[in-house]
Amino acid sequence: MSWLMKSLLGPGVWGVCFSAVYGLHGLGCARGWSDLTIAPSSVHHFAMLGTWLAGIGACALLVIVLPRGGGMQNQLPRAGAWIGLGAVVFTLFPILVASSC
Amino acid sequence: MTAPDKGFTLSPNPPQHALHLHRELNRVWANDRGWWGQITAVNHTTLGLRFMATALVFFAIGGVLAMMLRAQLATPAGVFLDTELYNQIFTMHGSIMMFLFAIPMLEGLGIWLLPKILGTRDMAFPRLTALGYWCYLFGGLIMLTALLFGVAPRDGWFMYTPLSGATHSPGINADIWLLGVTFVEISALAAAIEITVTILRQRPPGMTLTRMPLFAWYMLGTSVMMLVGFPPLILGSVLLEVERAFNWPFFEVARGGDPLLWQHLFWLFGHPEVYIIFLPAAGAISTIIPVMCRTQIVGYGAIVAAILALVFLSFGLWVHHMFTVGIPHMALAFFSAASALVAVPTAVQIFAWIGTMWRGQPQMHLPMLHIMGFFLTFVMGGLTGVMLAIVPFNWQAHDTAFVTAHLHYVLIGGFVFPMMAAASYWMPLISGRGRIKGLGEAAFWVILLGFHGTFFVMHLTGLVGMPRRIDTYPDNPEWIWLNLTSSIFSFVLTIGFALFAIDMVLQALLGPRTPRDPWKGQTLDWAMMRPTPSYTFASLSTRPLTPGQPAGEVALRLARGEGLLPGAPRGRREFLVTEIGTGRPDHVAILPGNTALPLAMSAMIGGFVLLMLAGLYILTPLALAGVGVLIWRWGRSLTTPHDHPPVSIAPELSLPVHHHSRATLVQSGIVCLLVANGTLFASLLFGLGFLTVVAPNWPAPLPLRGGMTEAILTVAAVGALALGSLAVRLRIGVVPAITGLAVNLLALALVATLAAMALHDPTNHARDALRAVLTGYAGLHVLMSAGFAGFVWQMALRGELSPNRPGVVANWRLVQDYTTVTAAIVALVVIWQGIAG
Known part of the structure; x- marks a missing residue:
């Protein structure tokens, strides 16, 4: 995979995860998924939570597997992975604290 | 593409007589003489300056409109403008400043500067540059003419539906905006494609991406954002125009549409737009500060990472413009968090610039003064932006003068001040003349005073409750002194801008001649003659400058032809194309000459x-x-009937010309175009999903027609296109071309049959309208693929196709595959709708 693509991976995972969670949120609210309860929450909440955790996992994996050191050639893809991880965690943490719909 | 950071150098050519080279190159690259020469010019220096000059004229017009607004608001019951005219003027003020000043100005700066800073001779697609300029000019003139005739748009620069729909906005006012802005956006997309390709493919040998000047990184981020950011607005504008013209309901609630779809599509463009405007300005700042501080930039890598973060995060903020429309709390929280987070990469850049100044020895020349103005203003705008990212505050301040003040702090702070710094910094390169001391400094202080006097007060006006876009406020005496203060200082601001313009004109006409590289710049643009010649460099740099190396050191060497591709011995416009990641030389591109085709x-x-x-x-x-x-x-003008010999670019290296390369600039351009096109298609699917899930009055009352017949026709059309994708992979020749043409025409006939048999009247319901649009999208692309196949067939008949000239078939393959994939997605949607009802 090219260097430029590697650098875009982390933010790209955030983009996919953010879009997926926002889409699930809209779909779930419209289709009444929040009324389908699975203790201690709802199908809607768990769907979003699962997507969020998958996004975190994907970015964390990138942080682990992308090589360290070696100047900017390695640093930028790793920085991209950290950007993705930080953005996934921070922008989607409302899943934990806010009501769904 | 392989890993970067493997720099290498090439041996230089022997020195030649510099004046001889200059004359030879000028004969090939210069514009034609007289008025005809102005019409046929495709040179980036001419067109970049023309873009910027035209943008400044529109800026002046937008400024005059702003003065009229402030004159009206200076008193609570002003009669300077009536309500209709006031509405037209505030709409045109915003539209002009956004679409006819800011974006063309950044395009002009990129077009003018990038080839120089990258050490190449022109943009990748000079005729596209010219096409973009003419589209911009004509689109802008259509909008201005409408204003003169009293039929200008009047629904605000974001044209919210249903206000801008046919019911509430009869006449052609809204159509002027929708069609005029879309016309101008052709220019933006053209610029985005060529800027992207120029940066990725035209760097000097050994200039890997990690050694690229920061300005190029910023422009790359900007151009990619434009490729992805503009298509949603283009789609929204097309849909709204179709709704207005043909009564197809996309935004009308009663027939299954939803006005919020417009808001989503608009702000999917509108918020990234702020960063599209800011990034080139930040690129100029990152270039100017190290030079003015006699040091190198601090945190190059951190700034590149911040650009990367901004490019992505800025697409996750758009809903913060819609916090008051009734969105569930969790979605509000997502976008509130993203809006706050985006301040982090912005702050990284601010701290890198401060660190650079801290490390260096700042010299307060005029460009630096404007950068100080930027810091003060933009940071304040950023802080009010964080305030607006917080949902409860946003609910209070939404649509008040506070937001107007915030956006002016961000846009004037983040774009106009840096552009003034850039103008005063690069003016010696443009005109070859230095400044007349004193006037520019006076203009700066008057602008700073006028700006903050106008807009700082406006925050307070908003906080005491004044809404945007009202023309009188007779019942609110508490707003009077605030508005009067803003109005008075706005005239001070205008005087400042007038002084700035006078300073620029005087410098261009009367300023003293400057030496080469007066600032001791660290980028290749300063290694040229002043004013810049049409061909930029007599020979191309063999390697990038080392960090901190003054460009003047290599100027003479390049002028004497000691770089690559010296002169124009073959009488053609040639430059070097390199690989994306490594910057290794790949081939020599031959550019077309002056032509009136873009104008036509x-x-x-x-x-x-x-x-x-x-x-x-x-x-x-x-x-x-x-x-x-x-x-x-x-x-047709890109084809060639015969093979061309390789071109010697350096003593030990000859390269093929682009006709014999597969990875041509055109191919890179088509990839960029397909990225933009794919974004438009994805936005269309988003629209379909949004209306299906969220809009009231769904499902549509009429069941779908067609059933099994429809499904068979759909599958057959996609199958025919798949055959086309197969044909384009066969050996180059007449048979694959004619096969491709035949299967595309068959697919087109099937799509037309499908449309006639299975589609309801699109005016019935948004579902039917969207199905028609999707079918039309697929049909249009099948037509394009058929056209490409026909073009290749004609080439084959003329004997212009050859395995040694693989470019055109590779390009057809890209378009054909895109058509097949998108048509397959449309087919799935159509069949799924048939199943789900």
Whole structure:
């Protein structure tokens, strides 16, 4: 995979995860998924939570597997992975604290 | 593409007589003489300056409109403008400043500067540059003419539906905006494509991406954002225009539409737009500060990472413009968090610039003064932006003068101040003359005072409750002194801008001649003659500058032809194309010469726009056919009937010309175009999903027609296109070309049959309208693929196809595959709708 693509991976995972969670949120609210309860929450909440955790996992994996050191050639893809991880965690943490719909 | 950071150098050519080289190159690269030369010019220096000069004229017009607004608001019951005219003027002020000043200005800066800073001779697609300029000019003139005739848009620069719909906005006012802005956006997309390709493919040998000047990184981020950011607005504008012109309901609630779809599509463009405007300005700042501080930039890598973060995060903020429309709390929280987070990469850049100044020895020349103005203003705008990202505050301040103040702090702070710094920094390169001391400094202080006097107070006006876009406020005496203060200082601001313009004109006409590289710049643009020649460099740099190396050190060497590709011995416009990641030399591109084709093409597109505005829809296919013919001619001029020998670029290296390369600039351009096109398609699917899930009055009352027949026709059409994708992979020749043409025409016939048999009247319901749009999208792309196949067939018949000239078939393959994939997605949607009802 090219260097430029590697650098875009982390933010790209955030983009996919953010879009997926926002889409699930809209779909779930419209289709009444929040009324389908699975203790201690709802199908809607768990769907979003699962997507969020998958996004975190994907970015964390990138942080682990992308090589360290070696100047900017390695640093930028790793920085991209950290950007993705930080953005996934921070922008989607409302899943934990806010009501769904 | 392989890993970067493997720099290498090439041996230089032997020195030649510099004046001889200059004359030889000038004969090949210069514009034609006289007025005809102005019409046929495709040179980036001419067109970049023309873009910027035209943008400044529009800025002045937008400024005059702002003065009229402030004159009206200076008193609570002003009678300077009536309500209708006030509405037109505030709409045109915003639209002009956004679409006719800011974006073209950044395009102009990129077009003018990038080839120079990258050490190449022109942009990747000079004729596209010219087409973009003419589309911009004609689109802008259509909008201005509408203002003169009293039929300008009047629904605000974001044209919210249903206010801008046919019911509430009869007449052609809204159509002027929708068609005029879309016309201008052709220019933005053209610029985005060529900027992206130029940066990725035209760097000097050994200039890997990690050694690229920061300005190029910023412009790369900007151009990619433009490729992805503009298509949602283009789609929204097309859908709204179709709704207004043909009564297809996309935004009308009663028939399954939703006004919020417009807001989503608009702000999917609108918020990234802020960063599209800011990034080039930040690129100028990152270039100027190290030079003015006699040091190198601090945190190059951190700034590149911040650009990366901004490019992505800025697409996750758009809903913060819609916090008051009734979105569930969790979604509000997502976008509130993203809006706050985006301040982090912005702050990284601010701290890197402060660190650079801290490490260096700042010299308060005029560009630096404007950068200080930027810091003060933009940081304040950023902080009020964080305030607006917080949902409860946003609910209070939404649509008040506070937001107006915030956006002016961000846009004037983040774009106008840096652009003034850039103008005063690069003016010696543009005019070859230095400044007349004193006037520029006076202009700066007057602008700073006028700006903050106008807009700081406006925050308070908003906080005490004044809404945006009202023309009188007779019942609110508490707003009087605030508005009067803003109005008085706005005239001070205008005087400041006038002084700035006078300073620039005086410098260009009367300033003292400057030496080469007066600032001791660290980028290749300063290694040229002043004013810059049409060909930029007599020979191309063999390697990037080392960090901190003054560009003047290599100037003489390049002027004497000791770089690559010296002169123009073959009488052609040639430059070097390199690989994306490594910057290794790949081939030599031969550019087309001066031509009026871009003007003819934009005139034909303008004809289409005018026919739409006049309601002569029946005649519009003629204009579109004309565009098709001109595209064909455009493509024909790229073909060649015979092979070309390799070109020696350095003593030990000869390279093929682009006809014999597969990875041509055109191919890179088509990839960029398909990225933009794919974003438009994805936005269309988003629209379908949004209306299906969220809009009231769904499902549609009429069940779908067609059933099994529809499914069979759909699958057959996709199957035919798949055959086309297969044909383009066969050996180059007549048979694959004619096969490709035949299967595309078959697919087109099937799509037409499908449309006739299975589609309901699109005016019934948003579902039917969207199905028609999706089918039309697929049909249009099948037509394009058929056209490409026909073009290749004609080449084969003329003997212009050869395995040694693989570019055109590779390009057809890209377009054909895109058509097949998108048509398959449309087919799935159509079949799924048939199943789900």
